[in-house]
Amino acid sequence: MKNRAVFLDRDGVINELVYHPEFGIIDSPLNPEELKIIDGVPEAIKKLNELGFKVVIVSNQPAIAKGKTTMELFNKIREKMKQELKRAGAIIDSEYYCFHHPEAKLPEYRVNCNCRKPKPGLLLKAAKELNIDLSKSYMIGDGLTDIIAGKLAGCKTILIGKLKCDICKLMDELDARPNFIAKNLTEAVEIIINNEINNEKTYKPLKY
Ligand SMILES: [Mg+2]
Numbered sequence: 676m677k678n679r680a681v682f683l684d685r686d687g688v689i690n691e692l693v694y695h696p697e698f699g700i701i702d703s704p705l706n707p708e709e710l711k712i713i714d715g716v717p718e719a720i721k722k723l724n725e726l727g728f729k730v731v732i733v734s735n736q737p738a739i740a741k742g743k744t745t746m747e748l749f750n751k752i753r754e755k756m757k758q759e760l761k762r763a764g765a766i767i768d769s770e771y772y773c774f775h776h777p778e779a780k781l782p783e784y785r786v787n788c789n790c791r792k793p794k795p796g797l798l799l800k801a802a803k804e805l806n807i808d809l810s811k812s813y814m815i816g817d818g819l820t821d822i823i824a825g826k827l828a829g830c831k832t833i834l835i836g837k838l839k840c841d842i843c844k845l846m847d848e849l850d851a852r853p854n855f856i857a858k859n860l861t862e863a864v865e866i867i868i869n870n871e872i873n874n875e876k877t878y879k880p881l882k883y
Pocket residue numbers: 684685686687688816817818
């Protein structure tokens with residue numbers, strides 16, 4: 676039997692985004708000190724572990740390509756994230772990152788790749804390597820690029836964001852309408868649980 680996965684975007688889903696008011700930009704954490712796990716995330720991931728989903732991070736990380744951080748610091752951030760989650764009993768089964776950027780400062784990363792979301796490359800690679808049934812899997816992210824990648828891979832999609840229709844027009848223009856919207860990962864996991872129960876109801880034969 677194939678595995679089912681919940682694919683998680685990292686920044687804005689697992690950890691807080693970092694706002695740099697002096698530059699007017701919202702960015703990934705660029706060093707371990709800037710990494711802050713969002714409240715409730717370890718518990719939510721633990722629940723996904725218990726439900727039998729593979730929990731897989733799929734994330735664009737162009738900061739190294741742009742010269743804003745180093746692979747060494749990036750790996751320290753990864754380790755800190757996984758340790759903090761593990762302390763709460765939450766396990767990340769696998770991680771897939773795209774380090775490319777079409778306008779990268781560092782030439783080795785200046786690639787028009789197939790893995791940078793909204794392209795579905797990271798999900799397709801994970802599906803192959805981890806024997807995942809994409810049609811029974813979910814993609815959760817806080818960006819429309821996550822939703823597009825999830826849809827292109829054939830997953831159900833959950834957008835993390837506030838319930839304002841600022842992006843509704845954009846969702847339609849980009850063909851990026853998610854199946855669900857949740858305010859955080861905790862709520863997204865509740866949606867998955869409810870959706871699974873409802874699907875089961877549909878398929879269960881009626882008993883008299
Ligand atoms: Mg994000």
